[in-house]
Amino acid sequence: MKVIVVSFCFSNYLAFFDPLGILFFSISLACAWKHKSNRLLQILVVFIIILFSIGMGFSLFEQVGDALLNFPTPRFSEGRFQPGTTTISSILKYGLDFDLLQIKRFISSALGLGIGFISLFIAFWLWRREKKTQLSTFLINTYLITGFVLSPLLHLGESKINCQQDIILAHENLGKYLSQIIPPDSLVYWDGGNAFTPMVYVPNARIFPPQINDGYTYHIGGDPDILYYFSHWNAELDQRWRNEADIFIIEAKRFANWKDFLTPQAFQEFPAPNDSPACSKGAELRIFQRIP
Template sequence: VFALILWPPRRDWKSDSAFRAAVFLAVSYFVLFIMHAWASLASQYESYSCVFCFSNYLTFFDPLGLLFFVVAFHAAWNRHPARAVQILAVFLVVALSTGIGFSLFEHVGDGLLNLPVPRMREGQFLPDSAKLVDVLKYGFDLQLAQIKRLVSSFLGLAAGLAALVVAFSLWRRNKTARYSLALVNSYLVMGLVLSPVLNLGENSIHCKEDLILANERLGGYLASIIPPDSLVYWDGGNAFTPMVYVPHARIFPPQINDGYTYHFGGDPDTLYRFSHWNGELDAEWRNAADVFIIEAKRYSNWKDFLDPREFQEYPKPADAPSCDEGAELRIFHRLP
C-alpha cells in the first residue's frame, strides 16, 4: 500500500525493466489479494468460505508484496510526494495500527488485563491501585470481550502514534526528504521489531509431538482394523492424512475437505459432481457407511446416532492427528 501511494511518475524510474517488474509484482499481489479476500470474506455464504483463514492466505504470496516494495523503493521512490499523499500516509499508519491491534484482541492475556492502574473517584486519585480489567468492567460497564477489543485497539493506536513521533524526530534531523518517507520507513522497522511480541502477553501452545510420525502410526492402526472394501464415513477433523494409509477402504471424496465443501440445500447430484455435499448426501452416507471415524470433540453430536446396539467402538488409537485438544479419533463399525 505504501509503495502504491508513493508511486513515482514514469519518467523517474531508473530503468524500464524495474518499472515492468514493479507493475508485474503489484498486479500479481493485488489480484491474488482480491481473489483470496473474495473467497474467504465476500463469499461467506458459500461452502468454501473461511473468514479466519484470510490472514493465513495472505502468507502464501506475501513475498510478492515485499519484493514490490523493495523494487519501488530502490528504483524510483517518490521522495517529494504531494501534501495530500503525506496526509494519506499518516492516516494509513494510524488506521492500520489500530486495526492490527483490534485483530489481536483474542490474544490479550492476563498480563495486560491485570496491569495496575490508579483508582479515581469524582476526579480525585484514591490510595492503592486497581486492575485495568476491573476499572473498565465496573467503571464503564464493559464485558470481557469488549475490554479485550478496547485494550488491543488502544495498544495498536499507541504503536501507530509512536511511529509518528519517531518519524517526526528523524525528519527534524534531516529535512532533505519528505516526512512521509521517514514515517513509512520507521513504521516498517517498528513492525519488524515488535513482531515477536504481537501475542500481547498470551502464552502460545507449541506442539512438541512429531506429527508426521503420529499420522503414520495412526494410519497404520486404521489400516489394521478397517476391513477391506469398507465404506468409511469421515468426521475426524481437517486432517484426512491418516486415511492415505488405508488404500483398501472406500471413502466419500467430498469429506476430504471436511465441512468446507458442505452446502445447505442444493441438488445432490450437482454438488457431488463438484466434490461438494449437503444434508441429503450426508444422510445417505450415514446409512450406507460401514465404519465411522469421529473426532473426539465432535462425539457429542454423534451419541444418539451411534447406538451401542448397532455400532461397536474399536480400541482407541494411541496417536492423534494433531496436537489440538479433542483431536483424538474414535472409530466405530456397524454391527452385522
C-alpha cells in the first residue's frame, strides 16, 4: 500500500530544531579551534555573524511599528544639517522612494546589522582584555549570549493585534446557533476550518471524526478502511462522506471549491451566523442542509 502524507507544517516543525543547530555550530567550532587558530576561519565567523544578524533582522520586518518608523532623525540636506527633525520612514520614502514594506525591511535589516556589529565589538573588546580562549570561539559565544540578552527587544516594534473579538465567546455563540438549526442525529460534514470547537455544543449530531483535524490527517492514496481506523482520511472517504452527509459546514473562503456541489437545487442554506470562529478574513461559516 502506497500512502503519501500531505503535511502543511513540515517546514515549520523543522524550525523547532534551529536552536540545536546553533549550539552544534558553536560546539563544532570550539572543538575545531581548540588547539590551532585559523585566521581564515575567524574571518568566516565574523562574516557569518554579520550575515545571521542581517537575516534575523530582516525576518522581523513585520514587527516594525510606529515607534521605529517615526523615530526622530536630524534633517540633512545640501551637505549640512537643517533645523528640526524628521523620521526614518520619511527619509527612506522621499529620499530613496521606498514603499512601506521596503522601509520596514530596511529598518529591521539595519537594526540586525547594528546588533551584529555591537556584539562583535563587545566580544573583541572583552577578548583583548583576557585572551584566554581562541578569538573565534569567544566571538560565537558572545554573539549567542548577546542574542539571549537582547531577545526581549524582538518585540520592540509593537506587535500587531490580530483579533479584537472574544474568540471563546464567539465559539460558544456559534455552538448555540448550530445546536438550534442542526436537526438531531444529522450527519455533519465539516469543512469549516481548523476550529472544530463549535461542534462540541451539538452533541446530538453525528460527525466524521477524522475531520476534527481538518486537512492535517489527509492522505493521498491508501486503504480507506485502514486510514479511517487511525482517524485519517483520503479522497475516497471524502467522496463517500459527501454523499452521506446531511449538513455541510463550509468556511466562507473555501466555498469556491463547493459551488458545483452545493447547488440551490440540492441544498438549502441557513442564515449566516452572527459570529465567526476566527478573526481572519473569510473565516465565516456557511451552513447547508441537503434537501430530501
